[in-house]
Amino acid sequence: MRKAWNSEAARNDLFVAAVSHELRTPLTAIVGLAAELRHNRDFLLPEEVEEFLNLIEEQGMEMARLVDDLLVSARADHGTLQLHPETVDLKSEVATAAAGLRFTMGEGVPPVFGSCPPVWADPLRVRQVFRNLLTNAARYGGPKVWIEIGEAINSAEVAIVDNGPGVPVDVESQIFDAYRSAHPDAPPESMGLGLNLSRQLARLMGGDLVYKRRADTTRFEFSLPLFKATAEPSR
Numbered sequence: 232m233r234k235a236w237n238s239e240a241a242r243n244d245l246f247v248a249a250v251s252h253e254l255r256t257p258l259t260a261i262v263g264l265a266a267e268l269r270h271n272r273d274f275l276l277p278e279e280v281e282e283f284l285n286l287i288e289e290q291g292m293e294m295a296r297l298v299d300d301l302l303v304s305a306r307a308d309h310g311t312l313q314l315h316p317e318t319v320d321l322k323s324e325v326a327t328a329a330a331g332l333r334f335t336m337g338e339g340v341p342p343v344f345g346s347c348p349p350v351w352a353d354p355l356r357v358r359q360v361f362r363n364l365l366t367n368a369a370r371y372g373g374p375k376v377w378i379e380i381g382e383a384i385n386s387a388e389v390a391i392v393d394n395g396p397g398v399p400v401d402v403e404s405q406i407f408d409a410y411r412s413a414h415p416d417a418p419p420e421s422m423g424l425g426l427n428l429s430r431q432l433a434r435l436m437g438g439d440l441v442y443k444r445r446a447d448t449t450r451f452e453f454s455l456p457l458f459k460a461t462a463e464p465s466r
Contacts, residue, residue, distance in 0.1 A: 253297055254294060254297060254298075257291070257293045257294045257297075258290075258294065260286065260287075260290045261287055261290045261291060261294075264283050264286055264287050265287060268280065268283050268284075296362065299359070300359070300363070300424055300425065300428055301424070303356075303359065303428060303432070304409070304424055304428045304431070307428070307435065312435065314353040314356065314436060315355070316351050316352055316436065317351070317352075317354065318349040318350070319349060319351070319352045319353075319354045319357055319455075319458075320349055321349075321357070321380060321387055321389050321455070322343060322346055322347070322380055324354060324357050324361060325343060325361045325378055325380070325389055326340070326343060327358060328358045328361035328362045328365060329341055329343075329365055329378070341365070341368075341376040341377050341378050341391075342377050342378070343377075343378045343380065344377065344378065344379050344380065345379055345380035346380055347380050347381060347382040347387035347388070347457075348382065348387065348457055348458065348459065349458040350386075350387050350455040350456060350458055351437075351455070351456055351457070351458045352436045352437075352438070352455045352456075353436060356432045356435075356436065357436075357455070359429075359432060360429040360432050360433060360440070360453055361453075363425035363426065363428065363429045364391040364425075364426075364429060364451050364453065366425065367391075367425055367426060367451070368391050368392075368393045368395075368449075368451075371395065372393030372394070372449060373393045373394035373395030373396070373449075374394065375393060375394045376391070377392050377393075378390070378391055378392070379392060382457070383454070385456060385457055386438065386454045386455060386456055386457055387455055388453065388454045388455075389452075389453045389454075390450045390451065390452045390453070391450070391453070392449065392450050393448065394447065394448055394449075395449050396449075397444050397449040403442065406426060406442050407426050407427050407430050407440075408427060409424055409427040409428075426440075426451075429453070433453055433454070433455070436455055436456075437455065437456045438453065438454040438455035438456060439453075439454050440452070440453050440454075
């Protein structure tokens, strides 16, 4: 029992350290930018003030996204997460998620290739998966990121692709572990929750999320059941 308690305590310590690190980064930026505006606003050009306000908004949104991931992950772990499936246009949802990450991804957004029929899924959770996958590609992927959409038997698939080196082969098995990052460039206390949560959500919606290396590219392939292959809810 002591061993189990120590293991749980170590997990809790890792969780607290990871969350503290992840939240401290945007919080520090918000505090610093707000202080700069308060003390030097009279000396800043209007476009500089606008840039500061945009950055504060973006960092605030980043904190909100982190908190949302934590809450959803806890509900998924305890089996209390409620999904609200409906017909979803994956091309539209991935475009919305990419546009919302314009600061993370740079001035442009990743190009989208291909199409597929509607799927049966929770649109809010679909966007959450896309957001996590695109953020991961922007942080750790190569300089080029793009999105491929296609159709398989009874399912649709969206691949977030980049031309980066991927993760070392010997740690590929850790890539979906919670509170642990398999990427060598990740901060030592990185929360490492996005990929774990994204796979949980994909499977709860009847799909899956897998990592692949193909032709010198890194691919995260997110699949969901097609609407036509899913029984409509009773009326």
